Amino acid sequence: MQNTSIHPKLAHLSSEQVNTLIKDYYAKKKVTDLIQRFNIDCLPFQLYKLLPPEVSSEFCPNCDAVMVLPRIPQSAHQNKYKQGLYCLQCKHQEYGICTCAYCREANKKQQKSIKIAYHSHCQITHNHIKATDLTLEQAVSLLSLVRCYGTAKIKKDMIIQPSKISTIPFAPKSSYTDDLLSRLSEARLLKITDQSNPKAISLLNNKVAVSFSAQLSLSDTVLSELIRNIETSITETNWPTPWYEQVSELAFAECREFYDFCAGERMFPSVDEKIVTAMLRNLLEDFSTGQCLRIIYSGAQYAADFMVKKTATPSQAASYMVGVCQRWADKARAENWVVTAFRRNFNCPRSMLSYVLYDFVLKTDEEGLQIPIAIVQLPI
Ligand SMILES: [Zn+2]
Ligand SMILES: [Zn+2]
Structure with a gap:
């Protein structure tokens, strides 16, 4: 040798x-x-x-x-x-x-191109944003962030650390949070304060992607005024028109998180994202978020029983769970079953986004989870 x-x-x-x-x-x-x-x-x-x-x-x-x-x-x-x-x-x-010198150099180059992309993206600033300039998701997110991490008065450079554990989680766990933070940064409502952390930001298809570990702060354009403006738009039920259509996306994120939680709890491996998404969207057409949560919860239990009784593999049980949720919903529709809404269990607590959306924006409190989002009585 x-x-x-x-x-x-x-x-x-x-x-x-x-x-x-x-x-x-x-x-x-x-x-x-x-x-x-x-x-x-x-x-x-x-x-x-x-x-x-x-x-x-x-x-x-x-x-x-x-x-x-x-x-x-x-x-x-x-x-x-x-x-x-x-x-x-x-x-x-x-x-x-x-x-090694080679990797350090390559890293430096990558960080440099991220910084260039990030700065050019920050240069376009718009002052005086109003609630009407925001999507419902942005408005609900900002309110939730302030309620989770902030005080009534928004301080300049208020640090937001989504990874910091707060009694009420900011958003549903899962990739939704990272995507949401990226979208908020992309819209220049958040800025990244620790650009030196290589895990905090990355470039994804030439877009700046923010990770859960990033240290973020509200952008300079987000002032107490804007938060007050959002709150009054909501309390005076003076909604910007697009918000009405955007409600369902937030309900979907809620169901998706709960689905992953129930499947994960039973150690089911993940199944094709598209199949689960199609099934959940179908459910949300006729059922309230709370009813969807009930169907998902029962689906997970049926799948666990199926695994034991039929000595199926976890991956067979995972596919069974998607199918059984769909069949359950189809039967409930055909036979006009009364589907009781589900209250969140303590292991998968509601997120601040959920509280803000249902209790504050839709003013439906616990009941908000019981009415299909598509026909929920939106404030007019
Ligand atoms: Zn070498
Ligand atoms: Zn190396």
Whole structure:
């Protein structure tokens, strides 16, 4: 084998002896015997660290040198072993976070292009935003953010940390929150205050994407005035027209979160996103959010029973859950069943978005969950 570097404590051995040592070590020969036989000055658990790394068949993408694998203890499992692949020459590491000069440079370039995209996106500012300039989602989100993290008076640069645990979660968990935060940043209602955190922002199809771990603050255009303006538009039932159509998107997010929660609780793997979305949209046409939650909850229970009784796999049960929700809804429609609305359980509490939407905007309180969103009595 090609020995790339020899530890000083093995320097007295010939390369042939080193090869024998490696072979015997991984043949699980007793380490204390090996140490004695090869006259090595180390403790038994240190021996593998002295062995020269194993030369792999892969080449470094940076400097083209052959990459190597670190030695592992003779008793260790082999699965994680490949993850240690690195380049002896430039220290590039194939897996995990690499800090070699090559990757640092590539990272810097990426951060630079993100910053350029972010700044050009921030330069377009509009002053004096009014409630009518916002979508319902934006208005509800801003109110929820202020209620979750802020005070009555909006301070400049008020920091919002969605990842910080608040008694009432800001938005439904799931990718909806990241998407929502990205949309709010895209609309320049939020700004990112820690652009140095590489996980906070990324570029996705040339759009700035914000992650849950980002530190955000309200943009300078969001002032107490705007929040008051949104609140009066709502309390005086003076809704901008597009809001009426946008109500259903928020109801959908609510159901989607609950679906994922119920499936996740039973360790069902995820199924095709499109199928679940189509089923939930179909349900929401005729059932209230609360009724949809009831159907989802029962669907999950049926699927769990199905798994036990039919000794099905979790992935079969996951597909069964989508189907059984749809069949349940179809039957309820055909036979005019009274579907009791569901109250959120404590394990999956309502989000602040949900409180603001149902209790404040729609003024339907608990009942809001009981009327189909499509025919909910919208304030006129
Ligand atoms: Zn290299
Ligand atoms: Zn690297």
